[in-house]
Amino acid sequence: MRVLLIEDEQGIAKPLAKILEKNGLPTDSVYDGLSGYIQAQKEIYDVIILDLMLPEMDGIEVLKRIRNADIHTPVLVLTAKDTLDDKIYGLEIGADDYMSKPFYPTEVVARVRALARRKDNRIHDIDQLSFEDIALDCVNATIVVAGKPESLTAKESHILELLMKNAGNVISKDHLLDSVWGVDSEATENTVEIYIHYLRKKLENSERAKIVTSRGLGYSLRSL
Ligand code: CA
Numbered sequence: 001m002r003v004l005l006i007e008d009e010q011g012i013a014k015p016l017a018k019i020l021e022k023n024g025l026p027t028d029s030v031y032d033g034l035s036g037y038i039q040a041q042k043e044i045y046d047v048i049i050l051d052l053m054l055p056e057m058d059g060i061e062v063l064k065r066i067r068n069a070d071i072h073t074p075v076l077v078l079t080a081k082d083t084l085d086d087k088i089y090g091l092e093i094g095a096d097d098y099m100s101k102p103f104y105p106t107e108v109v110a111r112v113r114a115l116a117r118r119k120d121n122r123i124h125d126i127d128q129l130s131f132e133d134i135a136l137d138c139v140n141a142t143i144v145v146a147g148k149p150e151s152l153t154a155k156e157s158h159i160l161e162l163l164m165k166n167a168g169n170v171i172s173k174d175h176l177l178d179s180v181w182g183v184d185s186e187a188t189e190n191t192v193e194i195y196i197h198y199l200r201k202k203l204e205n206s207e208r209a210k211i212v213t214s215r216g217l218g219y220s221l222r223s224l
Pocket of ligand 1: 008051053054
């Protein structure tokens, strides 16, 4: 679980990040819109908290670009602009929730948790994924690689789903552990390595894609 906080007012950002962390929500803070947009592409977050009035690039533009970049992380917009028009506009262009300043930090924590849960529930919304010559049926945990069908375990399917949804981007072992095994699981990085090993075997007939290891960072699914 990881939160990206994009807020320029340090008097708001610092205490909010502290409270999020205290509630088990590790938070990366950036203080302008452009850095926020760049950071959102660099790492995978479970929730993004986004202020609208930001230097370098305003929040609406950040949100638009994030969605254009196919990043579907739930976004909680946090802003002093609390007119109805702004809310509707924000939601229309892809915000998932909206909070007006001033706010109670505990309410932000509750909403971030709710958004993260929604994201987890949504993971099986898409039944079929494909990348190059690999097709994944998420519901039945089966793949077709270069025309040949093969079955996966539930965890292999979940890992591949994350890799396919984020194709080309590196996913850390930590993120895989949290998403596939759950935050409270006793699985270790070694467990992830073993599953990646199995998954690679099942994908070895692919002529157009493979799982690439980025040492110390994680894994990505890439075109050959
Ligand atoms: Ca601001």
